[in-house]
Amino acid sequence: MIALDGPSGTGKSTVARRLATALGAGYLDTGAMYRTVTLAVLRAGVDPADAEAVAKVAERVALSVGTDPRRQEVRLGEENVGVEIRGQEVTLAVSAVSAVPRVRELLKMQQQELIAGAVDRYGGIVVEGRDIGSAIAPDAALKIFLTASSDARAQRRTSQDASEGRESTLDATKLDVERRDRLDSSRAASPLRPADDAVWLDTTHLDVAGVLDRILELVDERELRGVAAGPGRW
Ligand code: DC
Numbered sequence: 001m002i003a004l005d006g007p008s009g010t011g012k013s014t015v016a017r018r019l020a021t022a023l024g025a026g027y028l029d030t031g032a033m034y035r036t037v038t039l040a041v042l043r044a045g046v047d048p049a050d051a052e053a054v055a056k057v058a059e060r061v062a063l064s065v066g067t068d069p070r071r072q073e074v075r076l077g078e079e080n081v082g083v084e085i086r087g088q089e090v091t092l093a094v095s096a097v098s099a100v101p102r103v104r105e106l107l108k109m110q111q112q113e114l115i116a117g118a119v120d121r122y123g124g125i126v127v128e129g130r131d132i133g134s135a136i137a138p139d140a141a142l143k144i145f146l147t148a149s150s151d152a153r154a155q156r157r158t159s160q161d162a163s164e165g166r167e168s169t170l171d172a173t174k175l176d177v178e179r180r181d182r183l184d185s186s187r188a189a190s191p192l193r194p195a196d197d198a199v200w201l202d203t204t205h206l207d208v209a210g211v212l213d214r215i216l217e218l219v220d221e222r223e224l225r226g227v228a229a230g231p232g233r234w
Contacts, residue, residue, distance in 0.1 A: 006146035009153025026118030027069035030129035133195030
């Protein structure tokens with residue numbers, strides 16, 4: 001089990017998916033789960049700042065996420081919401097929703113089930129988020145904390161928005177990235193925080209291949225390939 005934590009725009013998702021593919025492991029994007037609950041909150045017409053009402057939505061939300069790194073699937077009920085959860089409305093509201101302790105408690109249970117299922121199926125899993133090494137999987141064999149300057153992160157987010165057809169400007173994206181970091185790091189319930197034993201990796205001057213190489217070195221240093229008792233795929 002590999003935990004990949006850090007703020008947005010550090011390249012986490014791309015790196016986590018490629019790492020999982022390279023290792024034949026499963027992949028879990030926990031941010032997508034918080035985003036899907038947020039979408040349900042907005043659709044229910046609930047104020048994201050109303051913790052009690054948000055918790056009620058989260059209790060009855062039918063959310064499912066796949067763990068195949070080559071085919072990301074995020075559903076709200078039967079509906080595939082993979083594109084809509086990346087939109088601006090959800091991005092603006094997700095930090096408030098993910099600060100609600102009951103939301104975190106519910107998603108933690110679901111994440112731990114998904115992790116156990118993927119370890120059975122693939123023999124291992126790469127999980128990305130904000131509190132994976134510190135709260136969800138403190139026993140992870142390798143914990144990485146990705147960082148990058150806020151300029152680099154805003155630049156990456158803006159390019160990603162453009163390539164996926166969303167309108168954004170560098171300045172507005174930088175403000176959003178900094179706002180979310182502040183909110184995600186300062187909330188009381190399992191904030192964005194590196195685990196004590198996490199390896200820090202600054203990606204400001206590295207491309208995806210460079211980050212991946214460094215992580216694969218760590219995987220090999222710790223002799224993590226072939227350790228799992230699953231189908232022997234890593
Ligand atoms: O990784 P992302 O940008 O898709 O995550 C969206 C939001 O979800 C992020 O601003 C904070 C929250 N989040 C969280 O609180 N804990 C996690 N493990 C993952 C994401």
